[in-house]
Amino acid sequence: MAASILPSMKKHLRQSFDAKMLQTQSIIAKWIRSCPPEKQAVGLSGGKDSAAVLHQVMGAASAFLKDGDFKKINVVFENTGVEYPQTVTFVHNLQKQWDFNLIELKPEKTFWECIKEDGHYPRGKSRRGKNVDTCCLVLKEKPITKFIKDNDIQVLYDGITALESRNRMIWGSIDGTCHFAQKWNVNKVHPILYWSEPEVWRYHGMMNIPVNPVYSMGAKRCGCMVCTAHQGWEDELSKTNPGMLRKILNDMGQEQLS
Numbered sequence: 253m254a255a256s257i258l259p260s261m262k263k264h265l266r267q268s269f270d271a272k273m274l275q276t277q278s279i280i281a282k283w284i285r286s287c288p289p290e291k292q293a294v295g296l297s298g299g300k301d302s303a304a305v306l307h308q309v310m311g312a313a314s315a316f317l318k319d320g321d322f323k324k325i326n327v328v329f330e331n332t333g334v335e336y337p338q339t340v341t342f343v344h345n346l347q348k349q350w351d352f353n354l355i356e357l358k359p360e361k362t363f364w365e366c367i368k369e370d371g372h373y374p375r376g377k378s379r380r381g382k383n384v385d386t387c388c389l390v391l392k393e394k395p396i397t398k399f400i401k402d403n404d405i406q407v408l409y410d411g412i413t414a415l416e417s418r419n420r421m422i423w424g425s426i427d428g429t430c431h432f433a434q435k436w437n438v439n440k441v442h443p444i445l446y447w448s449e450p451e452v453w454r455y456h457g458m459m460n461i462p463v464n465p466v467y468s469m470g471a472k473r474c475g476c477m478v479c480t481a482h483q484g485w486e487d488e489l490s491k492t493n494p495g496m497l498r499k500i501l502n503d504m505g506q507e508q509l510s
């Protein structure tokens with residue numbers, strides 16, 4: 253369900269598509285030019301939003317960097333181990349097609365170990381936006397923050413859009429398209445923060461960007477296949493992997509995960 257628009261976000265979200273494209277290009281151009289390429293990273297989930305951002309970072313790199321320097325930019329795919337198999341294949345194929353520097357991060361523990369520790373499947377963020385599930389910390393936050401620290405990454409581009417959820421709308425209104433994330437010690441850049449879903453698809457069509465097949469299977473998001481922390485997860489999983497849905501519902505019916 254689309255998030256309701258906060259008054260402070262109206263002027264950004266109601267810009268024309270052309271204005272949003274120009275704004276996105278200038279945000280990326282500013283960071284591409286001001287930071288060594290090896291200190292920059294693009295988060296690629298395999299979804300439509302991060303693919304659109306990666307495509308635009310590639311465009312800016314070919315305009316502003318020396319030949320070959322784009323390959324110094326880190327394109328980080330966090331493979332949680334519970335991705336749709338189609339997503340993993342899609343990311344690998346995209347790498348072959350676009351020839352970027354793919355960094356595939358893997359967690360130290362499995363999703364199944366995390367939920368066993370918690371005693372429940374993921375429940376999502378608290379009202380204050382804090383992760384309450386061990387899996388998000390172990391499968392996502394720890395690998396990326398370690399990568400940022402080990403490689404002295406200064407800029408991390410992502411495909412966050414404000415209309416995705418209420419939390420994103422609120423944080424988008426506070427942080428805007430760029431902010432320094434103290435906890436991760438990195439500048440987080442959200443080049444398509446103000447884009448709507450149809451605008452992202454429009455960009456895909458215009459640029460002929462390959463599309464992850466999970467969308468045509470019925471998934472609305474392409475993250476962890478087993479995630480139960482978002483609205484509509486049951487409906488989505490019933491289309492994409494009914495066997496897994498049966499297992500999760502069965503586990504949830506039991507008192508303890510074992």
Ligand code: SF4
Pocket residue numbers: 332374375376385387388389391392475476478479480481
């Ligand atoms: S997206 Fe869901 S399943 Fe994946 S790490 Fe976060 S809470 Fe866990």
